[in-house]
Amino acid sequence: MSVRTIGVVMNGVTGRMGYRQHLVRSVLAINEQGGVALSDGDRVLLRPVLVGRSLDRVARIAAAHDIPDFTDDLDAALAGQDNLIYFDAQVTTARVKSVLTAIEAGKHVYAEKPTAETMQEAVALAEAAEARGVKNGVVQDKLFLPGLLKLKRLIDGGFFGQILSVRGEFGYWVFEGDWQQAQRPSWNYRAEDGGGIVLDMFPHWHYVMENLFGRVESVYAEAVTHLPIRVDEQGRPYQATADDAAYAVFELAGGIVAQINSSWTVRVNRDELVEFQVDGTHGSAVAGLRNCRIQHRAATPKPVWNPDLPATARFRDGWQEVPDNEDFDNGFKIQWERFVRHVIEDAPFPNDFASGARGVQLAELGLRSSAEGRRIEVPQL
Template sequence: MQEIGIIMNGVTGRMGTNQHLIRSILALRDEGGVELPSGEHVIPEPMLVGRDERKLRALSEEHGVDRWTADPDLESCLDGDDEIYFDSQITPRRPDALRRAIEAGKDVYCEKPLAMDLDRALEVTRVAERSGVKHGIVQDKLWLPGLMKLDRLIDQGFFGDILSVRIEFGYWVFSGHGQPAQRPSWNYRAEDGGGIIDDMFSHWSYVLESLFGRVESVTCLGRTHIPNRVDENGDEYEATADDAAYAIMELEGDTVAQLNSSWTTRVKRDDLLEIQVDGTEGSAVAGLRECTTQHRANTPKPEWNPDQPTEHDFHEDWERVPDNREFENAFKQQWAEFIRYVVADEPFPWDFRAGAKGVQLTEASHRSWDEKRRVTVDELRI
């Protein structure tokens, strides 16, 4: 059994604390570590890094993490023996911190997006590749049970020719007037890296490419529907970032994807995320955990008659896809994969090039919105 030190920067944020520290690294540590192909186990040992000493101390005491430092410049931790640097800071701070960690010889793993713009994303990708360090980016949606079931259906040829994909994502995030907001206020300030296009389109990039094919063009409209919100201190501020985005994307193979992403919608779906796939032989709807299907042979023949009430229950025409396996937390799954990549050189395709593709789609979507036109997304060349 061996240990591997992991510098976790920005871990006091919501995602850093819950998904990366508690449900991933500490969970893996409590289970006895990550099993390697040899049967040996590697125990992750985190060092918490951030800008708020009070939060770091409280987090370390609550979860029994001995090592932490309130050192935003990373001077006190990059000189140590920790092998992995992980970054979940706000996006504008990420590229410089990653570059410093790479120059210190650390293998690097980070949240998406990789950078605020494609030039910076390409720059940090080139630095990582020239240095020879191992690098990876979080692409957690690929390990969601619902999407893994969808991937299983695709592999088995269930859909025939895939015609279209429709992604519905979002929920109502309170503005802070009357009820506290359930997302951090920086999400609504463009100057801090906020905005639903920057937050979600990096996800849609790898989800679409992994399951259906590369995005070849995008037509996107963003909106800031709620112009003023209230922050964590009770102060009203101007929302300068988009809180909703509506896009049509053309994928290789002539598949069309429609995507609605919104923090200003009230949910009347089975889940906060739903992906409907329609093919010549069948259709499926996947949420975060569940997936249902309707085969061509079981498709009803609806009739359009608005003069009569609809008595048919269309939900009853769908069958649930069984689990057929146990599913782990998506973030934890990819953390285990990355640790195996670092220690045992196991394959890990989700590198900074994949992260740069997400930034490329985000940038193209902003350009489409700004210029009110369809934008081609070329093959990315590093």
């Protein structure tokens, strides 16, 4: 067995996701386990090269993890010939320019979603990567959540029979920032800075629906700003110009109807922050981040509507937990390993920039649907 090391330029690790999920829980964790295992038994270690607009912030992260390579000069980082991969976790407004620079430098590119603010830009990134001949991928972490992996197992095993509908509930209360500090950065609520729950979450819902249930054929959405005034990190009130909730109906191939509510203005009365209920002719399931419960048609009760009497049935007791049957690793780390294998040995990686562009397309059409108050068909890209 041989071990080789490749450089990975990481732009945006000063942000929450870039730091926690991508640097610490993915790249550094991969190195701690001895690198990415290839099909021939060899391994690949990842040498992070940290890049950020604030050299002081990047330097502090580098010092905390004993990382020698850091800079505020993206061009200098991309000039390193051993730096094969460029990763981008910046705010969306900064992503396109940096990704194009990396593509022009001949680097394989892996990026957070959404890959761009508009479908036109997202398609341009996919076309530029293809023209330059570089591998490309977009983060689609929710496909690797234990709950959704169990759901995929049920689908592949034919548990549902014919799938009829999907109902998704996502969200939690993000504090306004006055009497309690907000859990999300203020730019999330300013459209001019790339904020908005539609642009943030519809690309997620797109790849979940596309990979588990079928192609998205139409969208009808209502995007709203429930809280027009919030307070930023400096304690200053500001106008929230981006949507903080969206209520959408998607029509999928095969006649499946998906309804998904996304909100940063909802108080959680669910077992997990996101849950998908899938109903089919032979059974139903409710999948969250980690857990998945099922009810087969043979075990389905027969409720009778009677508003004059209190309900005595404990409906949740009629559902069965789906066992793990395997050890589930961090979803971000799993996808990092797959992308490295894609780069080094051309292993399959379907989560490419074209897939990311379809997610941005859905977000764009969702906002258009809301603005025009109508159902909009989704053209194939």
